[in-house]
Structure formats: C-alpha cells, structure tokens
Amino acid sequence: MTSQEKYKVNSSGYYGKYGGAYVPEMLLPNILELQENYLEIMSKSSFKKEFDYLLRDYVGRPTPLYLAERMSEKYQAQIFLKREDLCHTGAHKINNTIGQILLAKALHKKKIIAETGAGQHGVATATVCALMGMECIIYMGAVDMLRQRPNVERMKILGADIRSAESGSKTLKDATNEAMRHWINNPTDTHYIIGSVVGPHPYPDLVARFQSVISKEIKFQLNEQIGRDFPDMVIACVGGGSNAVGAFYHYLNHSSVQLVAAEAAGLGIDHKKSAATTFLGTEGILHGSKTLLMQTADGQVTEPYSISAGLDYPGIGPIHAHLFDSGRAHFCAVTDEEAMHAGIDLSRLEGIIPAIETAHAISALDKFEVKDQVVVINVSGRGDKDLDTYISWGKY
Amino acid sequence: MNRINEVFFSKKKNVLSIYFTAGYPKIDDTLRIARVLQTAGTDMIEIGIPYSDPIADGPTIQDSSQKALDAGMSLKLLMVQLQDLRKYISIPVILMGYINPVLQYGFGKFCQDCKEVGIDGVIIPDLPMQEYVETYQRTFEEYGIYNIFLITPQTSERRILRINEVSKGFVYMVSSASITGAKQNVSQEQVDYFVRIQKMNLSIERLIGFGISNKETFKNACKYASGAIIGSAFINQLSKDASDEAIISFVGSIVN
Ligand SMILES: Cc1ncc(COP(=O)(O)O)c(C=O)c1O
Numbered sequence: 001m002t003s004q005e006k007y008k009v010n011s012s013g014y015y016g017k018y019g020g021a022y023v024p025e026m027l028l029p030n031i032l033e034l035q036e037n038y039l040e041i042m043s044k045s046s047f048k049k050e051f052d053y054l055l056r057d058y059v060g061r062p063t064p065l066y067l068a069e070r071m072s073e074k075y076q077a078q079i080f081l082k083r084e085d086l087c088h089t090g091a092h093k094i095n096n097t098i099g100q101i102l103l104a105k106a107l108h109k110k111k112i113i114a115e116t117g118a119g120q121h122g123v124a125t126a127t128v129c130a131l132m133g134m135e136c137i138i139y140m141g142a143v144d145m146l147r148q149r150p151n152v153e154r155m156k157i158l159g160a161d162i163r164s165a166e167s168g169s170k171t172l173k174d175a176t177n178e179a180m181r182h183w184i185n186n187p188t189d190t191h192y193i194i195g196s197v198v199g200p201h202p203y204p205d206l207v208a209r210f211q212s213v214i215s216k217e218i219k220f221q222l223n224e225q226i227g228r229d230f231p232d233m234v235i236a237c238v239g240g241g242s243n244a245v246g247a248f249y250h251y252l253n254h255s256s257v258q259l260v261a262a263e264a265a266g267l268g269i270d271h272k273k274s275a276a277t278t279f280l281g282t283e284g285i286l287h288g289s290k291t292l293l294m295q296t297a298d299g300q301v302t303e304p305y306s307i308s309a310g311l312d313y314p315g316i317g318p319i320h321a322h323l324f325d326s327g328r329a330h331f332c333a334v335t336d337e338e339a340m341h342a343g344i345d346l347s348r349l350e351g352i353i354p355a356i357e358t359a360h361a362i363s364a365l366d367k368f369e370v371k372d373q374v375v376v377i378n379v380s381g382r383g384d385k386d387l388d389t390y391i392s393w394g395k396y
Numbered sequence: 397m398n399r400i401n402e403v404f405f406s407k408k409k410n411v412l413s414i415y416f417t418a419g420y421p422k423i424d425d426t427l428r429i430a431r432v433l434q435t436a437g438t439d440m441i442e443i444g445i446p447y448s449d450p451i452a453d454g455p456t457i458q459d460s461s462q463k464a465l466d467a468g469m470s471l472k473l474l475m476v477q478l479q480d481l482r483k484y485i486s487i488p489v490i491l492m493g494y495i496n497p498v499l500q501y502g503f504g505k506f507c508q509d510c511k512e513v514g515i516d517g518v519i520i521p522d523l524p525m526q527e528y529v530e531t532y533q534r535t536f537e538e539y540g541i542y543n544i545f546l547i548t549p550q551t552s553e554r555r556i557l558r559i560n561e562v563s564k565g566f567v568y569m570v571s572s573a574s575i576t577g578a579k580q581n582v583s584q585e586q587v588d589y590f591v592r593i594q595k596m597n598l599s600i601e602r603l604i605g606f607g608i609s610n611k612e613t614f615k616n617a618c619k620y621a622s623g624a625i626i627g628s629a630f631i632n633q634l635s636k637d638a639s640d641e642a643i644i645s646f647v648g649s650i651v652n
Contacts, residue, residue, distance in 0.1 A: 024521035025546040299500030
C-alpha cells in the first residue's frame, strides 16, 4: 500500500483496522465471487461505457454544482451545493444501484435483493431492476414501512416485491439482516445490492467507487467556476456513509480540503435516542465488517434513533471509522431539531427543500468556521419523501 | 484428549448433538436443560450465545435469542451459569455464537473462561478462516478450545480441504444452502452433496446440521456422517414444553 492510498481499502479488505469480511460460510462463496471479480469487471471499457451512458442519459448526470448566493451571504462564505437531489429518483442512491446492477449482469445473476431504510435505496434499486427487467425483492423494516409510505408505494409501482422485516427492532438493521438471510437461502442466482458503504469487503469499496462520480464532477465543476478544482471544505451527512464517501473520494489525499461528516444526533448525544455512531459507538462487527457501532457492553447491537430514516443505522461504513480514527474527517452530531431548522433554512434561502438526511449536512455550517471559505455541501436528496415529517414537525 | 475426540473415538455412528439457546425458555434453565439432555442420552451439547442480529439463523432461533436477551441473558451471565458445569456434565459442551459478543467480552478472557468452566469447543459462524488463522488460532490453541468450522453445498473443494486441516474436533456440514430451521425431509440434492463430501475421505469427523428435526431426518443424515445436530426442532419443543420429561421424551424419540 502506498501512503497515497492510506484512506482507501487495502488488499485484505481493510481501512486501517476497520473492514474485512466477517460472514458465515454460507455467504462466503458469494462474497469471494465478488472479491475476485469486481475490479476486473469495473475496469472493462464496455462496463465503464454503459455506466457512464446510464448516469448521463438516465440519471441525469452531471448534476449541477450550484453557487448558493443567499446562503453564501448568510455565512459570508462561498457555498456550493452539489445537487444529487436532482438525480433520477431524487437521491444519490441511484449512482450505486446503476453500477451494481451492471455488476450483477456481468456475474450472470438473475435476481436482485436489497434492504432499505428511508426507501430511497429501495426505490433506486426497484428502478434499475425495472430498467433491466430483473426480478426485485426489497426488505424494509415494518416500522420504516409505516413512516415512509410513499416510497413503499413507489417501489410497488415499479414492480418490486416488498417484504416487511418483522425481526428485532423492525428498522434498517433488521432489513439488512433479512436481506442477508435471503441471500444465504438463495446463493447462486441472486445479487444483493447493498445501499451504502457498509457490509463485508468488497461492498464498501465498490459502493465508494460507484459514488465517487460525485467528487469527480465537483472537481471539474469547481475548476470551471472558480479556477481551482478543490474547495476548502466538503460537508456531507453520514448514515452508512455512501454520499459522504462519494463527495470526499477524490479529496481523501488532498489534506488541505477539510472533510466534514454530519451524523444524526436524534434527541442529542447525551440522550438514549440518537444515531451519532462516532460519538456513541465502539469497535465491533456489524453486517460483516469491523467498524464503529452502537452496542451494549455485552455486544448486542442497540437500536438507533433519528428523525431521518436514512440516518437511522447503528453503524457507519468502515472507511468512515477509519477517517474518524485517523482524524482525516471531522464528525459532528446534529440533532433532529437543528436539522429540521436547517432544512427550512435551505428551503427559504435557495428554494430547495432537502431530504432530512441532507438537512443534517446543512446544519454543519453552524458548527464549523466557514467564513471566507469555499464550501461544497453534498445535497444527497430531495425532501419530497419527507413532507409528512416536515408537516408533523410543523415549525415553519 | 478433548472430550469431543473421545465421543468420536468411542462412538463411530449416530452421534447426536443438540443445540439450545442459553437462557431459554427461562433465564436460569441453561444448566438444567444441559443436565437433562445428558441424562436422556445426548452425546454432545451446543449452547447458543444469544445475539441481537443472528444473520445465519431462522425465525425459531432468532425468537429464542431475543426472548433470552429480553430476560437479561448475556455471555457474562452464561459463564456464571456454567461455573459448575463439570460437576454435572461429562459429555462435550460447545458454545455457538456470533463474533461480536465474543469480542466485546474480550477474546482472550472468553477462551480463558471457556477453559475454566470446561467448554470443549466453539462454533462462531461469522469468524472467517483467514481471520481465525491470522489473529485468533493461537489463543484458541493456548487454552485448548476447539474452533469448529462450517461447510456448505457451495463450499469449494479446495476450501473444504483447507477447513479439514484447520477445523478441530469435527466439521459442521450445513445440510443445505439455508439459514437454520427445522425441515421435514432430506432432498436428493442434499444426498448428492452428502455423498460428494463422504467420498472426499476427509480426516476429520463430520456432523450434519441445519434442518435435522426428527428421527427420520436424523437417521438419514447419519448415513453420510458420524452424526447430526438438532437445533430449531428442539427449541420448538422447549417453547411448547420445557419440562424434564418433555426433554427426555424428545431425545428418546430420536435415539430409541
Ligand atoms: C437523501 C439521503 N441522504 C443520505 C442517506 C444516507 O445514506 P448514506 O450515508 O449512505 O449516504 C440516505 C439514505 O437513505 C438518503 O436517502
């Protein structure tokens, strides 16, 4: 490993001490098949061509990098918004699902399974399955199905089979467990499209690579707009961490670029109801990788809480655990209340209603010194799916 | 000699191992159930360490684990419950659980306490072989705890040969591509897989588990291995009736 690559995955599947592939023997052949093939498949020019084509003509990339003037004025900074909310289906999640369905095809898989929390990844998966004519099963926690109803219906309209995860706490981690169990029971013809930079190696790396298109575009767009291809700061929210990795990726080794990750503090980090993993988590193994996670002293995974279903996950991707430990990225914890106010702020200042996940990233502007800085905020998704939450919060 | 080896030494066929979840159905049932299982004629016992996110387990074991956790079960408490294990139990006892609770307990302390209470081996499905060899094997061996690996119908021949070298005591043959759960019969596809492995003439003993539920599936599995493991079907029994008599009659229905 060269020092150049110290934030990327090493040949054993680790980021520093985090990562690896802690999966039962039943899943190992699938994981080995991916490990042995993903880089070769992704480096083929035919693969790249189709991926780029679909991102452009189907997803609508490049997404704009928009100079938010009124926001900039408020913070006396130069604030750019990377508009992932304008992607087809309304969030960055589709960058990954397009990549993974092409990977699944290259591996001759016939069926797709996925987990979803907020429903954004489920919708993005159901969408690419419809596009490719592949069978699609989505696991979603019973609790999440209630709070994200419109996305459940969207997935059904797209032809996906939605299965309610009734085990454990009935949210994202349990949907992930159910998807893994399904994969164990259907090991040969099925590909599991994981929705974030989590899971056993090589998932964190392959999802990061598919999402890295975000910072690839930021580079050339910044260059066009301000004559240099890097900002002073990049801010993104972290659930599992895929939109954040996408926005950080090409700046990981560029040490003058400050990387800021906003986690969901829920009711606060001194409160039981929180999802701020770097503040409240400890080292352990969750969903096949060694990472930071929220757990009891006995090693039982605890149920996180956030107003945002997409950040309501008890772990973070191993790359983020490593970025946290090494100090390369700065993590902050944003409460429900702070995020909701930031969401309204962006709506009023720029006419953009963000996803509540994204609103956590906006709120980070209040937690770091940004005066006179060039700041890029990754607007990971749009707020349409969250209207019910905005409405029941009501303070606007 | 490790008690696991002794069992295979003295009994070449029809070795019966029974799995149950620690602290289920009642939190202080662990040792009682182990004692009754021994009295009833079980050759080996596997005690499950309850975990919140058991991805290799079906609804039966998930449910028993969750109930045990809700009642306050933990690995720490299990070690306390097993303090007097060897006063009462002479057959091999294996702990089966996921890696995360073991790591939080402290891996070295886990092995040390296993040795102290008289545990013979462990099965940790999500501890991969590579990690085992690089990081954990030495400590296991230092305390004389056997680490038992799984193989499945999808495991490559090369890997099986490697597992044959690394696994201690026996290999756990997962009967089909599936999570745990009781099934009513053994399919032709499974038989083909059992025969394929049998023909490899591995040096290590084999027990077949997952989906073994009654005398018929047990006998069938025993044709292709030294014995078999019953888990979910026994837990289903405990959920209905966990009395000593019910446990004795369950085991009797399989061995007699
Ligand atoms: C709009 C949006 N942003 C962020 C996330 C969090 O995921 P990640 O941290 O992987 O980007 C989600 C997840 O559902 C989402 O829908």
